[in-house]
Amino acid sequence: MDDRLIVALDVPDAVAGLDLADRLGDAVGFYKIGLGMLTGGGLALANELKQERGKRIFLDMKLFDIGATIEAAVRGLARFDLDFLTVHGDPHVVRAAKQGAAGSNLKILGVTILTSLDRADLDAGMIRPGDLHQITVERAARAFDAGADGIICSPREAAAIRALPGSRLIVTPGVRPAGAALGDQKRVETPASAIAAGADHIVVGRPVWKADDPRAAAQAILAELP
Secondary structure (H helix, E strand, O other): OOOOEEEEOOOOOHHHHHHHHHHHHHHOOEEEEEHHHHHHOHHHHHHHHHHHOOOEEEEEEEEOOOHHHHHHHHHHHHOOOOOEEEEEOOHHHHHHHHHHHOOOOOEEEEEOOOOOOOHHHHHHOOOOOOOHHHHHHHHHHHHHHOOOOEEEOOHHHHHHHHOOOOOOEEEEOOEOOOOOOOOOOOOOEOHHHHHHOOOOEEEEOHHHHOOOOHHHHHHHHHHHOO
16 A cells, blocks of 8 residues: 555544445555544544554644643544644644654644635734745744654645755645646645655545545556656
C-alpha cells in the first residue's frame, strides 16, 4: 500500500466509514478521521481501523485552546496509538500538544492556513495584512520552531515549506484529481503536483468516497503519483 494517499472518511458515521474501508480494501492504508465524524463514533472507528485492520490513522481535530487544555486533550488522544493529530500551528498550542504526546508515537501536525480560505477570508477574520502564501510559510516556520512534527498546508505552499531549515512532514489537503469538482476548497492542486512540490502525504476525500467505485478512484489517484 502506498501510504502517501490519505483518504478522508468524511462520511456521516462510523458504520459508513467501515463500509467505505471495506470497499477500498487493501488499496488504501491510511485514513483521516475529522471533527465532523467525532459525534458519529469517530474515535471508535479510528480504534477499529488501527487495531483490528492495521491501518494508519490521521485524527484531524485542529485543536486550539489554552496550553493546559491542549496538553490534557492530546495526552488522552495519544492513548489510542494513532499516527497523526492536527492542532492549530500557533506556537503555544504546538508546544502544549508535544508535551501531551510525549512518550507516544503520535505525530503533531500544525495547521497553517486552511485550504478553504483565501485573502478575503483572512481579512474578515482580522488576520494581519500580507501575502497569504508568505503568511502560511511563516506560520509553518514558527510551528517547526515550537516542535511540530509536521505541517498541514495547501499544495501551493509545499515547496516553500519544504525549503525551510529543519522542515519535517508535509501533509496537503486541497488535492483534487484533474477535472474533479473543487467543493469548498480554494487553493488546490493535482495529486502529482502536490507530491512533486514536496508533500509527503496528500489528503483526498470526496473524489474517492463519492465515486461510483471508490477503490478504482483511489487506485487512479495512486497511479498519478510520481
